[in-house]
Amino acid sequence: LTIYCQAQQLEFQHYSLEDGLSQTTVYDIIRDRQGFMWFATEDGLNRFDGYEFKVFKHDPLDSTTIAGNIILCLLEDAAGMVWIGTSKGLCQYNQQTETFMRYTNSSA
Template identity: 40%
Template sequence: MRSTIARLTVVLLMLCGSLASVSSYAVSITDIYFKELTLRDGLSDLTVLDIAEDKDGYIWIATLNGLNRYSGYEIKQYLASEDDEFSIPSNRITSLYVDSWGVLWVGTTSGIARYNKKSDKFEIVHKKILRISPAL
């Protein structure tokens, strides 16, 4: 009986010791750093509608007034332009999605675009056409 209690005590002490060592690897909340991005940092708008991270580590920020790519150091803006066929369809970005191949898809109020990281341009894959019906 005493040997069973002694064995159980040793097992419990070993278990407690292993649990204590696992918790020592936990990340402390003080290890996390967050920087607030503002218009002064280059953000195109303060109203953020969606955020995504691509496979290269860029943070993509969808706003009411354009798409922003944050490298951790600087922000690059992508804005719609009627003169540039490779720009996003609209400045109002409603959704972002990175697929399993690492391709960024951008949903806007005027259509969907796919980002080509080699050319740093967008290909519009679907454009919403507004139809105005004649007044009756």
């Protein structure tokens, strides 16, 4: 059995608070089909377009904002929708309006 391998060169970029990242504790990272990098942090959802960060945070007075600021996990589904798991519930991101649909547990 003969196996041929070619080393793959990987390139990493380090981002910090000075670059616009809202928090250095990152729980999850995804790249969506549009090329945006999404970072799940302890202080908001960060979207990176290759040049700058846009930070999405919870606003208790606006129901279209993300459910909570502690972002735990991220997923892009087969339809290209970005889903965000927060400490306060699940959210779906609307690319057209840059708003969030919240799916939270209601206490009875």
